[in-house]
Amino acid sequence: MRDDFKDIIKIIFTYLLISIVWIYLSNRVISTLNRLTFMFFSSLLFFFLLYREYKKREDLIKKLETEKENFSNLLNIASDIVVILDKSGKVQYINDRGCDLLGYKREEIINKDWFENFLPERIKHETKDIFYKILNGEESLFIKEVKNPILTKNKEEIIILWSNAIVKENNEIKAIISFGKDITEEEISKEEKEVFIAITEKIFRMEDFNSALQVALNKICEFFSAVYGEIWVLDSKGRKLILSDVFYAKDDKYKLFYEDSRKLSFFPGEGIPGKCWTGLKYLIIDNLQENKDFVRKNLVKEFNLNSLIAFPICGKNEFIGVIMIFKESLDSLDKKKTEISLSLTSQLAGLFEAKKNVEKVEELLRLIDISDDAIIILDEDDTVLFWNQGAEKMYGISKINALGKNVNEILPSTYEDRSVYENVKKDLITKGKWSGEIEQRKSTGEKLIIESFMELIMDENKGTYKIYIRNTDITMKKRLQEQLFRAQKLESIGNLASGIAHDLSNILSPILMGIQIIKNQIKDESLKETVNMIEESAKRGSDLVKQIVSFIRGEIKEKIPVKINNIIREIEKLMKETFPKNIEIKVEASEDLHPMLGDPTAINQVLLNLCVNARDAMPNGGTLTIKAENIFIDEEYVKWNPLSKVGDYVVITVSDTGTGIPKDILDKIFDPYFTTKGEKGTGLGLSIVYSIVRDHGGFINVYSEEGKGTVFKIYIPAINEKNNVS
Incomplete structure (x- = not known):
């Protein structure tokens, strides 16, 4: 407007200046009338111009006011x-x-x-x-x-x-x-979302439900800038609310508030927690000391806690509890935060329910995990989805190395015969279940006898299935059954063997008597040596008969401390003198071997019997090795072999590079009268060896492979005595 007014002044000033110049510089005198006439018309022109500018200004003002009104209306909407x-x-x-x-x-x-x-x-x-x-x-x-x-x-x-x-x-x-x-709601919702995400991420990392509650309470208290928070949960019977072990304290002083509150409990409708329970609505209380439902007025006064917000935690299926947070004073945003946060508590309840379900599943998995049985779950491609501790122990493969792998890759020789599993899987898919005994191997190659149960777990929605496998190691059970069967067989032939031994004794007695008479009458020294050899053989036969009788009757012969090195040297000397020269004999016996308590003659017989069998297994020659060493058997080994006990043992190993023992008869070699030597064998050698070793508190392990040889390991308990040993 100021610029328009300046323009008007300029026009008037210019007009007057021109008029004055025209009047005073004119070459002729103008009459007064003409001057007046000129001034009159000039004035008319001046007022016309002035009016025109005024109208323009008035129109402009109206336009500006209209625009201002329109702009104001625009801003108002x-x-x-x-x-x-x-x-x-x-x-x-x-x-x-x-x-x-x-x-x-x-x-x-x-x-x-x-x-x-x-x-x-x-x-x-x-x-x-x-x-x-x-x-x-x-x-x-x-x-x-x-x-x-x-x-x-x-x-x-x-x-x-x-x-x-x-x-x-x-x-x-x-x-x-x-x-x-x-953006109030957006900001609070954003903050609430951040709180929920933070809670969600942490809840499922927690090992137990209380830890999950603690995370949730901490985050909610921080969200509301609270100084103290607590959670009331249902008691074991679900009849009343009690204070949980979870609380939030911004300062240590509020811990006393928690301790003083632990003695309280609330039934439905009783106190703030009880009202929150029955109403299932949040409560905001600004002046706690004047609230009739709040029973801890003396405490809030002492700790200057004037305001409270209470949230019910309700899932789809159950009421979980009440979260209560305390503040010195309410914030202007607390009500809006509370309204928006109702969805948070609902989601938290869902999380808590999920957490509880996960904990139940994890507890079930823990129970499955600690089972001695191998629990394995495979998908339809035989990929391992679950592998418990029992499977780790049974097969010697850790869970980390098993999960996600094909079971046939991690255990390439699990099944003695691969076709067995293929046939089992066909039956399983057809019938839905399968159970039976199968032979498997550990990752180390050790043989296992397994009692297996398998079941298909169908997923009808996806049209797929999983295979649940529970394997029980019955290897030791089978061994014990075999030992029991062997003992029963020994008992069944006891009477027969006793009669045979008695008859042999009757036969050998006159022979020995006759040999003594012959020796007294013979003068020829060469014949005497022959007679002496016959006498020694007859005596060994007599001793053998006595051992058989003792074995059958279960007689206990007095045992003395024995050092096995002495017996090994005697056996070594005998073998070098009598065994074929194409058999190499090796002896590896430590000089510091522990002594053992036993019968020297019986132990000698054990070693001699094993060495003779080794010789017979190498008709074309080979290597026969006797090795003796000290070992300590621990509890882990005892679990695997119940015939053993924790303690020091002397292990005597007799190995050969002979023909080996076929797998199908390896478990029968200790049976009485079982022999592979035809008419040459009696079938009593290894059964007596087994009996003598067991009589000494020991046990025998056998390892053999056809074409490569056989290894017998004899374990006999050691003693600490080192004097007066044979």
């Missing part, structure tokens, strides 16, 4: 708040949306200091300082978006996202116009 502040920070304009959010009438806002009246105390001074720095050019123009809260007439906080612009005139800042969007 905007969904965002619009505020214009002058240089002093006073409100020059605010739209309807701004009035609605603040809860004031427009006249209550206009010309009021924005910072002093409409911002929370904690941010007003900082925000005002920034405002003046911008006006003074000390801060850059803040045209970017910023967030801060405003304070309503009800003293509630609303979070606004501001976009700001500066209004200038003649390069001078005149005002700041701000556009703000209410």
